[in-house]
Amino acid sequence: MNNDISTMDRVKVGLVARYRRERRFRMFGLTAIVASLLFLVLLLASIGAKGYTAFRQSEILLDIHFDPAVLDVDNLATANYAALVREAVLALFPEVESRQDKRTVAKLVSSGAAHALQAMVMAKPELIGTTRAVWVTADDEVDMFVKGHIPRDVPESERRISDQQAAWIDRLIEAGRLEQRFNAAFFQAGDSREPELAGIRGATMGSLFTLAVTLVLSFPVGVAAAVYLEEFAPKNRWTDLIEVNINNLAAIPSIVFGLLGLAVFLNFLGLPRSSSLVGGLVLTLMTLPTIIIASRASLKSVPPSIREAALGVGASKMQTIAHHVLPLALPGMMTGAIIGMARALGETAPLLMIGMVAFIVDVPQGFHDPATVLPVQIYLWADSPERAFVERTSAAIMVLLVLLLAMNAAAVLLRNKFERRW
Incomplete structure:
Protein backbone atom coordinates (compact mmCIF):
# COMPACT_ATOMS: atom_id res chain seq x y z
CA MET A 1 0.00 0.00 0.00
CA ASN A 2 2.81 2.37 0.83
CA ASN A 3 4.47 1.51 -2.45
CA ASP A 4 1.21 2.35 -4.31
CA ILE A 5 0.89 5.68 -2.55
CA SER A 6 4.48 6.64 -3.26
CA THR A 7 4.09 5.68 -6.92
CA MET A 8 0.93 7.81 -7.30
CA ASP A 9 2.66 10.71 -5.59
CA ARG A 10 5.57 10.44 -7.98
CA VAL A 11 3.14 10.36 -10.94
CA LYS A 12 1.32 13.46 -9.67
CA VAL A 13 4.58 15.31 -9.15
CA GLY A 14 5.70 14.35 -12.65
CA LEU A 15 2.37 15.49 -14.13
CA VAL A 16 2.61 18.83 -12.38
CA ALA A 17 6.14 19.34 -13.69
CA ARG A 18 5.11 18.28 -17.20
CA TYR A 19 2.11 20.63 -17.23
CA ARG A 20 4.35 23.41 -15.98
CA ARG A 21 6.81 22.79 -18.83
CA GLU A 22 3.95 22.73 -21.34
CA ARG A 23 2.63 26.05 -20.08
CA ARG A 24 6.13 27.51 -20.22
CA PHE A 25 6.62 26.25 -23.76
CA ARG A 26 3.22 27.62 -24.79
CA MET A 27 4.10 30.97 -23.24
CA PHE A 28 7.43 31.06 -25.10
CA GLY A 29 5.67 30.32 -28.37
CA LEU A 30 3.04 33.00 -27.77
CA THR A 31 5.76 35.49 -26.80
CA ALA A 32 7.66 34.74 -30.00
CA ILE A 33 4.53 35.30 -32.11
CA VAL A 34 3.68 38.56 -30.35
CA ALA A 35 7.27 39.79 -30.69
CA SER A 36 7.31 38.91 -34.40
CA LEU A 37 4.04 40.74 -34.99
CA LEU A 38 5.29 43.72 -32.99
CA PHE A 39 8.49 43.98 -35.04
CA LEU A 40 6.46 43.62 -38.25
CA VAL A 41 4.09 46.40 -37.19
CA LEU A 42 7.03 48.62 -36.25
CA LEU A 43 8.68 47.97 -39.61
CA LEU A 44 5.52 48.72 -41.58
CA ALA A 45 4.80 51.79 -39.46
CA SER A 46 8.34 53.09 -40.03
CA ILE A 47 8.07 52.59 -43.78
CA GLY A 48 4.61 54.15 -43.89
CA ALA A 49 5.62 57.15 -41.79
CA LYS A 50 8.54 57.90 -44.11
CA GLY A 51 6.77 57.13 -47.38
CA TYR A 52 3.20 58.40 -47.24
CA THR A 53 4.28 61.99 -47.91
CA ALA A 54 5.66 60.93 -51.31
CA PHE A 55 2.10 60.60 -52.57
CA ARG A 56 1.73 64.37 -52.22
CA GLN A 57 3.89 66.84 -54.14
CA SER A 58 4.26 70.59 -53.66
CA GLU A 59 3.21 72.56 -56.73
CA ILE A 60 3.34 76.27 -57.53
CA LEU A 61 0.68 78.16 -59.47
CA LEU A 62 2.24 80.35 -62.18
CA ASP A 63 0.65 82.67 -64.70
CA ILE A 64 2.44 81.49 -67.82
CA HIS A 65 2.44 83.79 -70.83
CA PHE A 66 3.07 81.65 -73.88
CA ASP A 67 5.04 84.37 -75.62
CA PRO A 68 5.00 84.03 -79.44
CA ALA A 69 8.44 85.65 -79.50
CA VAL A 70 9.81 82.66 -77.59
CA LEU A 71 7.63 79.92 -79.08
CA ASP A 72 8.44 79.56 -82.75
CA VAL A 73 5.69 77.49 -84.37
CA ASP A 74 8.23 75.77 -86.59
CA ASN A 75 10.51 74.83 -83.68
CA LEU A 76 8.23 74.13 -80.75
CA ALA A 77 10.30 71.15 -79.59
CA THR A 78 13.43 73.26 -79.07
CA ALA A 79 11.89 76.50 -77.77
CA ASN A 80 13.14 78.06 -74.54
CA TYR A 81 10.32 76.99 -72.20
CA ALA A 82 12.54 77.56 -69.17
CA ALA A 83 12.47 81.30 -69.99
CA LEU A 84 8.66 81.27 -69.77
CA VAL A 85 8.83 79.64 -66.34
CA ARG A 86 11.50 82.06 -65.14
CA GLU A 87 9.54 85.12 -66.24
CA ALA A 88 6.40 83.83 -64.52
CA VAL A 89 8.25 83.23 -61.25
CA LEU A 90 9.93 86.65 -61.33
CA ALA A 91 6.54 88.27 -61.93
CA LEU A 92 5.48 87.01 -58.48
CA PHE A 93 8.44 88.75 -56.83
CA PRO A 94 8.88 92.11 -58.59
CA GLU A 95 11.20 93.37 -55.83
CA VAL A 96 13.86 90.84 -56.81
CA GLU A 97 16.43 92.72 -58.91
CA SER A 98 19.91 91.26 -58.49
CA ARG A 99 21.03 88.50 -60.82
CA GLN A 100 21.88 86.16 -57.93
CA ASP A 101 18.45 86.61 -56.34
CA LYS A 102 16.74 86.04 -59.67
CA ARG A 103 18.58 82.74 -60.08
CA THR A 104 17.72 81.78 -56.50
CA VAL A 105 14.02 82.52 -56.81
CA ALA A 106 13.84 80.69 -60.12
CA LYS A 107 15.15 77.57 -58.36
CA LEU A 108 11.92 77.35 -56.36
CA VAL A 109 10.44 75.65 -59.42
CA SER A 110 11.58 72.25 -60.64
CA SER A 111 13.48 71.95 -63.89
CA GLY A 112 10.73 69.63 -65.04
CA ALA A 113 8.32 72.58 -65.33
CA ALA A 114 9.81 73.48 -68.72
CA HIS A 115 9.18 69.95 -70.00
CA ALA A 116 5.59 70.12 -68.74
CA LEU A 117 5.03 73.36 -70.68
CA GLN A 118 6.59 71.81 -73.75
CA ALA A 119 4.15 68.90 -73.58
CA MET A 120 1.23 71.32 -73.19
CA VAL A 121 2.22 73.43 -76.19
CA MET A 122 3.02 70.42 -78.37
CA ALA A 123 -0.45 69.01 -77.58
CA LYS A 124 -2.27 72.35 -77.98
CA PRO A 125 -0.39 74.87 -80.18
CA GLU A 126 -3.32 77.26 -79.86
CA LEU A 127 -1.97 78.16 -76.39
CA ILE A 128 0.65 80.36 -78.05
CA GLY A 129 -0.12 84.03 -77.40
CA THR A 130 -2.31 83.33 -74.37
CA THR A 131 -1.74 83.54 -70.61
CA ARG A 132 -2.79 80.55 -68.53
CA ALA A 133 -2.62 79.70 -64.84
CA VAL A 134 -0.56 76.50 -64.66
CA TRP A 135 0.37 74.36 -61.67
CA VAL A 136 4.03 73.36 -61.98
CA THR A 137 6.16 71.09 -59.80
CA ALA A 138 8.16 72.74 -57.04
CA ASP A 139 11.81 71.92 -56.45
CA ASP A 140 12.48 68.96 -54.17
CA GLU A 141 14.08 71.16 -51.49
CA VAL A 142 10.98 73.35 -51.44
CA ASP A 143 8.84 70.24 -51.17
CA MET A 144 10.90 68.92 -48.25
CA PHE A 145 10.68 72.30 -46.52
CA VAL A 146 6.90 72.51 -46.90
CA LYS A 147 6.48 68.95 -45.60
CA GLY A 148 8.60 69.71 -42.54
CA HIS A 149 11.51 67.43 -43.42
CA ILE A 150 13.78 70.50 -43.45
CA PRO A 151 13.36 72.19 -40.05
CA ARG A 152 12.96 75.92 -39.69
CA ASP A 153 14.40 76.17 -36.18
CA VAL A 154 18.01 75.46 -37.11
CA PRO A 155 20.70 77.91 -38.25
CA GLU A 156 20.57 78.85 -41.91
CA SER A 157 23.97 77.28 -42.51
CA GLU A 158 22.64 73.88 -41.46
CA ARG A 159 19.77 73.63 -43.95
CA ARG A 160 19.41 73.65 -47.72
CA ILE A 161 16.78 76.42 -47.71
CA SER A 162 17.92 79.97 -46.91
CA ASP A 163 15.92 82.41 -44.83
CA GLN A 164 15.16 84.41 -47.95
CA GLN A 165 13.83 81.34 -49.77
CA ALA A 166 11.77 80.43 -46.70
CA ALA A 167 10.20 83.91 -46.80
CA TRP A 168 9.37 83.50 -50.50
CA ILE A 169 7.81 80.10 -49.82
CA ASP A 170 5.68 81.56 -47.02
CA ARG A 171 4.47 84.30 -49.38
CA LEU A 172 3.48 81.73 -51.97
CA ILE A 173 1.58 79.72 -49.38
CA GLU A 174 -0.24 82.81 -48.07
CA ALA A 175 -1.18 83.78 -51.63
CA GLY A 176 -2.59 80.31 -52.28
CA ARG A 177 0.01 79.68 -54.99
CA LEU A 178 1.82 76.80 -53.29
CA GLU A 179 -0.12 73.67 -52.39
CA GLN A 180 0.46 69.98 -51.85
CA ARG A 181 -1.39 68.02 -54.52
CA PHE A 182 -1.63 64.35 -55.45
CA ASN A 183 1.69 63.23 -56.89
CA ALA A 184 0.50 61.65 -60.15
CA ALA A 185 4.04 61.80 -61.57
CA PHE A 186 5.16 59.21 -59.00
CA PHE A 187 2.98 56.63 -60.76
CA GLN A 188 3.23 57.98 -64.33
CA ALA A 189 6.91 58.89 -64.78
CA GLY A 190 10.11 56.92 -65.10
CA ASP A 191 13.27 57.41 -63.09
CA SER A 192 14.98 60.80 -62.87
CA ARG A 193 17.99 62.43 -61.26
CA GLU A 194 15.60 65.02 -59.83
CA PRO A 195 13.61 63.52 -56.92
CA GLU A 196 10.47 65.55 -57.61
CA LEU A 197 10.33 64.13 -61.15
CA ALA A 198 11.17 60.50 -60.32
CA GLY A 199 8.46 57.88 -60.65
CA ILE A 200 7.98 54.13 -60.55
Whole structure:
Protein backbone atom coordinates (compact mmCIF):
# COMPACT_ATOMS: atom_id res chain seq x y z
CA MET A 1 0.00 0.00 0.00
CA ASN A 2 2.81 2.37 0.83
CA ASN A 3 4.47 1.51 -2.45
CA ASP A 4 1.21 2.35 -4.31
CA ILE A 5 0.89 5.68 -2.55
CA SER A 6 4.48 6.64 -3.26
CA THR A 7 4.09 5.68 -6.92
CA MET A 8 0.93 7.81 -7.30
CA ASP A 9 2.66 10.71 -5.59
CA ARG A 10 5.57 10.44 -7.98
CA VAL A 11 3.14 10.36 -10.94
CA LYS A 12 1.32 13.46 -9.67
CA VAL A 13 4.58 15.31 -9.15
CA GLY A 14 5.70 14.35 -12.65
CA LEU A 15 2.37 15.49 -14.13
CA VAL A 16 2.61 18.83 -12.38
CA ALA A 17 6.14 19.34 -13.69
CA ARG A 18 5.11 18.28 -17.20
CA TYR A 19 2.11 20.63 -17.23
CA ARG A 20 4.35 23.41 -15.98
CA ARG A 21 6.81 22.79 -18.83
CA GLU A 22 3.95 22.73 -21.34
CA ARG A 23 2.63 26.05 -20.08
CA ARG A 24 6.13 27.51 -20.22
CA PHE A 25 6.62 26.25 -23.76
CA ARG A 26 3.22 27.62 -24.79
CA MET A 27 4.10 30.97 -23.24
CA PHE A 28 7.43 31.06 -25.10
CA GLY A 29 5.67 30.32 -28.37
CA LEU A 30 3.04 33.00 -27.77
CA THR A 31 5.76 35.49 -26.80
CA ALA A 32 7.66 34.74 -30.00
CA ILE A 33 4.53 35.30 -32.11
CA VAL A 34 3.68 38.56 -30.35
CA ALA A 35 7.27 39.79 -30.69
CA SER A 36 7.31 38.91 -34.40
CA LEU A 37 4.04 40.74 -34.99
CA LEU A 38 5.29 43.72 -32.99
CA PHE A 39 8.49 43.98 -35.04
CA LEU A 40 6.46 43.62 -38.25
CA VAL A 41 4.09 46.40 -37.19
CA LEU A 42 7.03 48.62 -36.25
CA LEU A 43 8.68 47.97 -39.61
CA LEU A 44 5.52 48.72 -41.58
CA ALA A 45 4.80 51.79 -39.46
CA SER A 46 8.34 53.09 -40.03
CA ILE A 47 8.07 52.59 -43.78
CA GLY A 48 4.61 54.15 -43.89
CA ALA A 49 5.62 57.15 -41.79
CA LYS A 50 8.54 57.90 -44.11
CA GLY A 51 6.77 57.13 -47.38
CA TYR A 52 3.20 58.40 -47.24
CA THR A 53 4.28 61.99 -47.91
CA ALA A 54 5.66 60.93 -51.31
CA PHE A 55 2.10 60.60 -52.57
CA ARG A 56 1.73 64.37 -52.22
CA GLN A 57 3.89 66.84 -54.14
CA SER A 58 4.26 70.59 -53.66
CA GLU A 59 3.21 72.56 -56.73
CA ILE A 60 3.34 76.27 -57.53
CA LEU A 61 0.68 78.16 -59.47
CA LEU A 62 2.24 80.35 -62.18
CA ASP A 63 0.65 82.67 -64.70
CA ILE A 64 2.44 81.49 -67.82
CA HIS A 65 2.44 83.79 -70.83
CA PHE A 66 3.07 81.65 -73.88
CA ASP A 67 5.04 84.37 -75.62
CA PRO A 68 5.00 84.03 -79.44
CA ALA A 69 8.44 85.65 -79.50
CA VAL A 70 9.81 82.66 -77.59
CA LEU A 71 7.63 79.92 -79.08
CA ASP A 72 8.44 79.56 -82.75
CA VAL A 73 5.69 77.49 -84.37
CA ASP A 74 8.23 75.77 -86.59
CA ASN A 75 10.51 74.83 -83.68
CA LEU A 76 8.23 74.13 -80.75
CA ALA A 77 10.30 71.15 -79.59
CA THR A 78 13.43 73.26 -79.07
CA ALA A 79 11.89 76.50 -77.77
CA ASN A 80 13.14 78.06 -74.54
CA TYR A 81 10.32 76.99 -72.20
CA ALA A 82 12.54 77.56 -69.17
CA ALA A 83 12.47 81.30 -69.99
CA LEU A 84 8.66 81.27 -69.77
CA VAL A 85 8.83 79.64 -66.34
CA ARG A 86 11.50 82.06 -65.14
CA GLU A 87 9.54 85.12 -66.24
CA ALA A 88 6.40 83.83 -64.52
CA VAL A 89 8.25 83.23 -61.25
CA LEU A 90 9.93 86.65 -61.33
CA ALA A 91 6.54 88.27 -61.93
CA LEU A 92 5.48 87.01 -58.48
CA PHE A 93 8.44 88.75 -56.83
CA PRO A 94 8.88 92.11 -58.59
CA GLU A 95 11.20 93.37 -55.83
CA VAL A 96 13.86 90.84 -56.81
CA GLU A 97 16.43 92.72 -58.91
CA SER A 98 19.91 91.26 -58.49
CA ARG A 99 21.03 88.50 -60.82
CA GLN A 100 21.88 86.16 -57.93
CA ASP A 101 18.45 86.61 -56.34
CA LYS A 102 16.74 86.04 -59.67
CA ARG A 103 18.58 82.74 -60.08
CA THR A 104 17.72 81.78 -56.50
CA VAL A 105 14.02 82.52 -56.81
CA ALA A 106 13.84 80.69 -60.12
CA LYS A 107 15.15 77.57 -58.36
CA LEU A 108 11.92 77.35 -56.36
CA VAL A 109 10.44 75.65 -59.42
CA SER A 110 11.58 72.25 -60.64
CA SER A 111 13.48 71.95 -63.89
CA GLY A 112 10.73 69.63 -65.04
CA ALA A 113 8.32 72.58 -65.33
CA ALA A 114 9.81 73.48 -68.72
CA HIS A 115 9.18 69.95 -70.00
CA ALA A 116 5.59 70.12 -68.74
CA LEU A 117 5.03 73.36 -70.68
CA GLN A 118 6.59 71.81 -73.75
CA ALA A 119 4.15 68.90 -73.58
CA MET A 120 1.23 71.32 -73.19
CA VAL A 121 2.22 73.43 -76.19
CA MET A 122 3.02 70.42 -78.37
CA ALA A 123 -0.45 69.01 -77.58
CA LYS A 124 -2.27 72.35 -77.98
CA PRO A 125 -0.39 74.87 -80.18
CA GLU A 126 -3.32 77.26 -79.86
CA LEU A 127 -1.97 78.16 -76.39
CA ILE A 128 0.65 80.36 -78.05
CA GLY A 129 -0.12 84.03 -77.40
CA THR A 130 -2.31 83.33 -74.37
CA THR A 131 -1.74 83.54 -70.61
CA ARG A 132 -2.79 80.55 -68.53
CA ALA A 133 -2.62 79.70 -64.84
CA VAL A 134 -0.56 76.50 -64.66
CA TRP A 135 0.37 74.36 -61.67
CA VAL A 136 4.03 73.36 -61.98
CA THR A 137 6.16 71.09 -59.80
CA ALA A 138 8.16 72.74 -57.04
CA ASP A 139 11.81 71.92 -56.45
CA ASP A 140 12.48 68.96 -54.17
CA GLU A 141 14.08 71.16 -51.49
CA VAL A 142 10.98 73.35 -51.44
CA ASP A 143 8.84 70.24 -51.17
CA MET A 144 10.90 68.92 -48.25
CA PHE A 145 10.68 72.30 -46.52
CA VAL A 146 6.90 72.51 -46.90
CA LYS A 147 6.48 68.95 -45.60
CA GLY A 148 8.60 69.71 -42.54
CA HIS A 149 11.51 67.43 -43.42
CA ILE A 150 13.78 70.50 -43.45
CA PRO A 151 13.36 72.19 -40.05
CA ARG A 152 12.96 75.92 -39.69
CA ASP A 153 14.40 76.17 -36.18
CA VAL A 154 18.01 75.46 -37.11
CA PRO A 155 20.70 77.91 -38.25
CA GLU A 156 20.57 78.85 -41.91
CA SER A 157 23.97 77.28 -42.51
CA GLU A 158 22.64 73.88 -41.46
CA ARG A 159 19.77 73.63 -43.95
CA ARG A 160 19.41 73.65 -47.72
CA ILE A 161 16.78 76.42 -47.71
CA SER A 162 17.92 79.97 -46.91
CA ASP A 163 15.92 82.41 -44.83
CA GLN A 164 15.16 84.41 -47.95
CA GLN A 165 13.83 81.34 -49.77
CA ALA A 166 11.77 80.43 -46.70
CA ALA A 167 10.20 83.91 -46.80
CA TRP A 168 9.37 83.50 -50.50
CA ILE A 169 7.81 80.10 -49.82
CA ASP A 170 5.68 81.56 -47.02
CA ARG A 171 4.47 84.30 -49.38
CA LEU A 172 3.48 81.73 -51.97
CA ILE A 173 1.58 79.72 -49.38
CA GLU A 174 -0.24 82.81 -48.07
CA ALA A 175 -1.18 83.78 -51.63
CA GLY A 176 -2.59 80.31 -52.28
CA ARG A 177 0.01 79.68 -54.99
CA LEU A 178 1.82 76.80 -53.29
CA GLU A 179 -0.12 73.67 -52.39
CA GLN A 180 0.46 69.98 -51.85
CA ARG A 181 -1.39 68.02 -54.52
CA PHE A 182 -1.63 64.35 -55.45
CA ASN A 183 1.69 63.23 -56.89
CA ALA A 184 0.50 61.65 -60.15
CA ALA A 185 4.04 61.80 -61.57
CA PHE A 186 5.16 59.21 -59.00
CA PHE A 187 2.98 56.63 -60.76
CA GLN A 188 3.23 57.98 -64.33
CA ALA A 189 6.91 58.89 -64.78
CA GLY A 190 10.11 56.92 -65.10
CA ASP A 191 13.27 57.41 -63.09
CA SER A 192 14.98 60.80 -62.87
CA ARG A 193 17.99 62.43 -61.26
CA GLU A 194 15.60 65.02 -59.83
CA PRO A 195 13.61 63.52 -56.92
CA GLU A 196 10.47 65.55 -57.61
CA LEU A 197 10.33 64.13 -61.15
CA ALA A 198 11.17 60.50 -60.32
CA GLY A 199 8.46 57.88 -60.65
CA ILE A 200 7.98 54.13 -60.55
CA ARG A 201 6.17 53.55 -63.83
CA GLY A 202 9.31 52.42 -65.64
CA ALA A 203 10.25 50.00 -62.86
CA THR A 204 6.67 48.74 -62.58
CA MET A 205 6.45 48.03 -66.31
CA GLY A 206 9.85 46.35 -66.18
CA SER A 207 8.62 44.14 -63.33
CA LEU A 208 5.46 43.22 -65.25
CA PHE A 209 7.38 42.35 -68.42
CA THR A 210 9.91 40.33 -66.44
CA LEU A 211 7.21 38.43 -64.53
CA ALA A 212 5.34 37.75 -67.78
CA VAL A 213 8.41 36.09 -69.27
CA THR A 214 8.98 34.16 -66.05
CA LEU A 215 5.39 32.90 -65.87
CA VAL A 216 5.16 31.91 -69.53
CA LEU A 217 8.36 29.87 -69.32
CA SER A 218 8.42 28.50 -65.78
CA PHE A 219 4.83 27.34 -65.31
CA PRO A 220 4.51 24.98 -68.33
CA VAL A 221 8.04 23.63 -67.92
CA GLY A 222 7.62 23.18 -64.17
CA VAL A 223 4.27 21.41 -64.49
CA ALA A 224 5.55 19.16 -67.28
CA ALA A 225 8.62 18.22 -65.23
CA ALA A 226 6.48 17.51 -62.17
CA VAL A 227 4.05 15.33 -64.17
CA TYR A 228 6.89 13.31 -65.67
CA LEU A 229 8.72 12.80 -62.38
CA GLU A 230 5.57 11.92 -60.46
CA GLU A 231 3.60 9.90 -63.00
CA PHE A 232 5.92 8.51 -65.69
CA ALA A 233 9.55 8.42 -64.50
CA PRO A 234 10.85 5.06 -63.27
CA LYS A 235 11.96 4.91 -59.68
CA ASN A 236 15.70 4.41 -59.88
CA ARG A 237 18.92 6.10 -58.82
CA TRP A 238 18.78 8.60 -61.70
CA THR A 239 15.36 9.94 -60.81
CA ASP A 240 16.42 10.02 -57.16
CA LEU A 241 19.45 12.08 -58.18
CA ILE A 242 17.23 14.46 -60.17
CA GLU A 243 14.87 14.91 -57.22
CA VAL A 244 17.74 15.63 -54.84
CA ASN A 245 19.16 18.22 -57.23
CA ILE A 246 15.78 19.91 -57.66
CA ASN A 247 15.47 20.22 -53.88
CA ASN A 248 19.01 21.57 -53.68
CA LEU A 249 18.34 24.13 -56.43
CA ALA A 250 15.41 25.50 -54.43
CA ALA A 251 17.84 26.33 -51.61
CA ILE A 252 20.63 27.86 -53.70
CA PRO A 253 21.21 31.63 -53.14
CA SER A 254 19.55 33.63 -55.89
CA ILE A 255 22.75 35.43 -56.88
CA VAL A 256 24.08 32.12 -58.22
CA PHE A 257 21.31 32.14 -60.81
CA GLY A 258 22.37 35.68 -61.71
CA LEU A 259 25.91 34.45 -62.34
CA LEU A 260 24.52 31.64 -64.49
CA GLY A 261 22.41 34.10 -66.48
CA LEU A 262 25.40 36.40 -66.93
CA ALA A 263 27.52 33.54 -68.29
CA VAL A 264 24.90 31.88 -70.50
CA PHE A 265 22.39 34.47 -71.65
CA LEU A 266 24.68 37.50 -71.95
CA ASN A 267 28.20 36.24 -72.60
CA PHE A 268 27.38 33.08 -74.56
CA LEU A 269 24.04 33.79 -76.29
CA GLY A 270 24.55 37.55 -76.58
CA LEU A 271 21.03 38.54 -75.52
CA PRO A 272 20.37 42.26 -74.86
CA ARG A 273 21.74 43.39 -71.52
CA SER A 274 19.41 44.87 -68.90
CA SER A 275 16.28 43.70 -70.71
CA SER A 276 13.12 42.13 -69.33
CA LEU A 277 13.72 39.09 -71.53
CA VAL A 278 17.02 38.21 -69.85
CA GLY A 279 15.62 39.07 -66.43
CA GLY A 280 12.67 36.76 -67.02
CA LEU A 281 14.97 33.93 -68.15
CA VAL A 282 17.10 34.26 -65.02
CA LEU A 283 14.06 34.34 -62.74
CA THR A 284 12.66 31.34 -64.61
CA LEU A 285 15.70 29.31 -63.59
CA MET A 286 15.24 30.48 -60.02
CA THR A 287 11.49 29.73 -59.73
CA LEU A 288 11.46 26.41 -61.59
CA PRO A 289 12.46 24.30 -58.54
CA THR A 290 9.73 25.93 -56.41
CA ILE A 291 7.06 25.28 -59.05
CA ILE A 292 8.20 21.69 -59.61
CA ILE A 293 8.13 20.89 -55.89
CA ALA A 294 4.70 22.51 -55.42
CA SER A 295 3.30 20.75 -58.52
CA ARG A 296 4.57 17.36 -57.39
CA ALA A 297 2.97 17.89 -53.97
CA SER A 298 -0.33 18.74 -55.70
CA LEU A 299 -0.14 15.59 -57.83
CA LYS A 300 0.55 13.47 -54.76
CA SER A 301 -2.52 14.91 -53.04
CA VAL A 302 -4.83 13.44 -55.71
CA PRO A 303 -6.15 10.09 -54.33
CA PRO A 304 -4.98 6.93 -56.14
CA SER A 305 -8.63 5.92 -56.54
CA ILE A 306 -9.04 8.66 -59.16
CA ARG A 307 -6.33 7.10 -61.29
CA GLU A 308 -7.59 3.58 -60.70
CA ALA A 309 -11.15 4.51 -61.64
CA ALA A 310 -10.06 6.20 -64.86
CA LEU A 311 -7.84 3.29 -65.83
CA GLY A 312 -10.63 0.86 -64.94
CA VAL A 313 -13.04 2.34 -67.48
CA GLY A 314 -10.46 2.10 -70.28
CA ALA A 315 -8.65 5.45 -70.17
CA SER A 316 -5.01 5.46 -71.15
CA LYS A 317 -2.28 6.66 -68.81
CA MET A 318 -2.08 9.99 -70.67
CA GLN A 319 -5.87 10.44 -70.65
CA THR A 320 -5.97 9.70 -66.94
CA ILE A 321 -3.36 12.35 -66.23
CA ALA A 322 -4.72 14.98 -68.63
CA HIS A 323 -8.46 14.60 -67.97
CA HIS A 324 -8.61 13.62 -64.31
CA VAL A 325 -5.43 14.10 -62.30
CA LEU A 326 -4.23 17.45 -63.71
CA PRO A 327 -7.57 19.29 -63.30
CA LEU A 328 -7.71 18.23 -59.66
CA ALA A 329 -4.07 19.15 -59.00
CA LEU A 330 -4.16 22.43 -60.93
CA PRO A 331 -5.31 24.69 -58.03
CA GLY A 332 -2.29 23.64 -55.96
CA MET A 333 -0.02 24.10 -58.96
CA MET A 334 -1.35 27.60 -59.54
CA THR A 335 -0.85 28.45 -55.88
CA GLY A 336 2.77 27.30 -56.08
CA ALA A 337 3.29 29.28 -59.28
CA ILE A 338 1.91 32.48 -57.73
CA ILE A 339 4.12 32.07 -54.67
CA GLY A 340 7.08 31.55 -56.99
CA MET A 341 6.15 34.69 -58.92
CA ALA A 342 5.87 36.64 -55.66
CA ARG A 343 9.38 35.54 -54.75
CA ALA A 344 10.62 36.53 -58.20
CA LEU A 345 8.98 39.97 -57.88
CA GLY A 346 11.02 40.73 -54.77
CA GLU A 347 14.37 39.51 -56.09
CA THR A 348 17.24 41.92 -56.66
CA ALA A 349 20.57 40.06 -56.57
CA PRO A 350 20.24 37.98 -59.78
CA LEU A 351 19.01 41.01 -61.72
CA LEU A 352 21.93 43.12 -60.56
CA MET A 353 24.27 40.56 -62.08
CA ILE A 354 22.71 40.94 -65.55
CA GLY A 355 22.85 44.74 -65.59
CA MET A 356 19.31 45.69 -64.57
CA VAL A 357 20.83 48.16 -62.11
CA ALA A 358 21.30 50.72 -64.90
CA PHE A 359 19.71 54.17 -64.71
CA ILE A 360 16.67 53.80 -67.01
CA VAL A 361 14.71 56.99 -67.72
CA ASP A 362 12.37 55.80 -70.48
CA VAL A 363 9.47 53.50 -69.71
CA PRO A 364 10.10 50.13 -71.46
CA GLN A 365 7.69 49.36 -74.28
CA GLY A 366 8.73 45.77 -74.96
CA PHE A 367 10.68 42.78 -73.72
CA HIS A 368 13.91 43.83 -75.45
CA ASP A 369 13.96 47.42 -74.17
CA PRO A 370 16.35 48.38 -71.35
CA ALA A 371 14.46 48.07 -68.10
CA THR A 372 14.72 47.86 -64.36
CA VAL A 373 12.40 46.40 -61.70
CA LEU A 374 10.90 47.74 -58.50
CA PRO A 375 13.38 46.14 -56.06
CA VAL A 376 16.33 47.45 -58.07
CA GLN A 377 14.69 50.89 -58.30
CA ILE A 378 14.36 50.90 -54.52
CA TYR A 379 18.01 49.91 -54.22
CA LEU A 380 19.09 52.81 -56.46
CA TRP A 381 16.97 55.39 -54.66
CA ALA A 382 18.14 54.21 -51.24
CA ASP A 383 21.71 55.00 -52.33
CA SER A 384 20.86 58.55 -53.47
CA PRO A 385 21.99 61.43 -51.24
CA GLU A 386 18.95 63.69 -51.71
CA ARG A 387 16.53 63.80 -48.77
CA ALA A 388 13.54 63.64 -51.10
CA PHE A 389 14.57 60.18 -52.31
CA VAL A 390 14.11 58.84 -48.76
CA GLU A 391 10.35 59.25 -48.91
CA ARG A 392 10.20 57.96 -52.49
CA THR A 393 12.18 54.89 -51.47
CA SER A 394 9.71 54.15 -48.70
CA ALA A 395 6.76 54.83 -50.99
CA ALA A 396 8.15 52.42 -53.60
CA ILE A 397 8.57 49.80 -50.85
CA MET A 398 4.91 50.32 -49.94
CA VAL A 399 3.85 49.76 -53.55
CA LEU A 400 6.02 46.63 -53.75
CA LEU A 401 4.54 45.28 -50.52
CA VAL A 402 1.02 45.87 -51.84
CA LEU A 403 1.85 43.90 -54.99
CA LEU A 404 3.36 41.07 -52.96
CA LEU A 405 0.38 40.96 -50.61
CA ALA A 406 -1.98 40.94 -53.58
CA MET A 407 -0.16 38.00 -55.17
CA ASN A 408 -0.11 36.03 -51.92
CA ALA A 409 -3.78 36.83 -51.31
CA ALA A 410 -4.59 35.58 -54.82
CA ALA A 411 -2.77 32.33 -54.03
CA VAL A 412 -4.79 31.88 -50.84
CA LEU A 413 -8.08 32.66 -52.60
CA LEU A 414 -7.34 30.22 -55.41
CA ARG A 415 -6.43 27.52 -52.93
CA ASN A 416 -9.59 28.05 -50.84
CA LYS A 417 -11.88 28.26 -53.85
CA PHE A 418 -10.67 25.34 -55.93
CA GLU A 419 -8.95 23.07 -53.47
CA ARG A 420 -10.75 19.76 -52.85
CA ARG A 421 -10.25 17.85 -49.63
CA TRP A 422 -10.28 14.10 -49.80
